[in-house]
Amino acid sequence: MSRQSKSSKHSHHSKSGGSSSSNNEDVVEQVKSIVTLLYEVVSSRPEECEAYIPSARSATSALDQIHFFRDPQRFAEQVWILHGLQQFAFYDADAGSIRDVTEFCQTSWLRILRNFPDNVEVLNGLGSNWLQRSQSTLAQIHQEEGDSSSQGSSSAGSPSDPRRQGPLYVEARGSLQPAVDFFARAVRSADANGTTTGELLASAAESQMSLGNVTAPPGDERHFSHAIRYLRRAEATPGYTLSVYMQQYLNDYGRYVS
Structure with missing residues (x-):
């Protein structure tokens, strides 16, 4: 159940403007702990990944709120966090990805690229x-080609295949x-x-x-x-x-x- 509490921790951070920089640091630390967990789940318990999708999403929305990827001073942290989120987003790439997390990673990489082209x-x-x-x-193409060849269509998947x-x-x-x-x-x-x-x-x-x-x-x-x-x-x-x-x-x- 701790996963749920982890992903709901971010909700109170945007209220106070005065201590926003320390609040932002709190958010970054929470996100890092989530990403550490995602790294671990992907590498050692991939069958459990689906249960952690809400945690990954809470991390991306928290980072968005504090404009984390606009700060060129935090390059090393940005790269580490993105690698973790991206690895998690594609935990079963043949079946697809967690599309919103994938898009978030791509947009964030592009933002960093502006500073480090x-x-x-x-x-x-x-x-x-x-x-x-x-x-x-x-994977879908491979499956289609396999289906076609098993039905006796010898041209399926050959370089001249019109499909x-x-x-x-x-x-x-x-x-x-x-x-x-x-x-x-x-x-x-x-x-x-x-x-x-x-x-x-x-x-x-x-x-x-x-x-x-x-x-x-x-x-x-x-x-x-x-x-x-x-x-x-x-x-x-x-x-x-x-x-x-x-x-x-x-x-x-x-x-x-x-």
């Missing part, structure tokens, strides 16, 4: 937001193009200051692979080639190991890309 963490956060947003649409112009494909491309763009900017920024990680390169590769899968030829080739180049760099990053799926992709298709 080349920041790798912020660009990565935006890329991740768009990539995860596409997952439920990609690549269908609404699900258009929706998927609408999420994946911004993901590709933000990850590309993140990689460029990281390259410029020598902080590029294998994880970032693998995320950039995944966005390109996914966009290639929902793009009709010959446009798909360009995305697959970009993905291979990112994967080669990720594989060569000291201390980083590609996932089995990514390694397989690189092994299967790498020889076709110079």
Whole structure:
């Protein structure tokens, strides 16, 4: 029952103008305790996530009320809070997301980006937001292609499949193009200051692979080639190991890309 009391704690904070700055600090501390809890639930008790959605929403509305993301002095806290909320919002990305929390994260990342236009963490956060947003649409496409092929339609899911112009494909491309763009900017920024990680390169590769899968030829080739180049760099990053799926992709298709 403590969850309920946690999410209702915010209601009394906006009444007093005189001590608003200390009230704001109280709100931030309460939000941090909620986000700490969300991190823990996602990582260790994902089956309980649904019960914590009201807590996540109370955190976003409290942060909105105090205009938390307008203060460039609080960058580290902003990034930590957004990562936690975003991870929670996509706790079952294939089934969809908690849409209002997802939107809140995206709007907040964009607000921080105005103050830190080349920041790798912020660009990565935006890329991740768009990539995860596409997952439920990609899952629907995958299911449709599976249904079609099980009914004996051999062309389903092949690159020339005319349904690549269908609404699900258009929706998927609408999420994946911004993901590709933000990850590309993140990689460029990281390259410029020598902080590029294998994880970032693998995320950039995944966005390109996914966009290639929902793009009709010959446009798909360009995305697959970009993905291979990112994967080669990720594989060569000291201390980083590609996932089995990514390694397989690189092994299967790498020889076709110079």
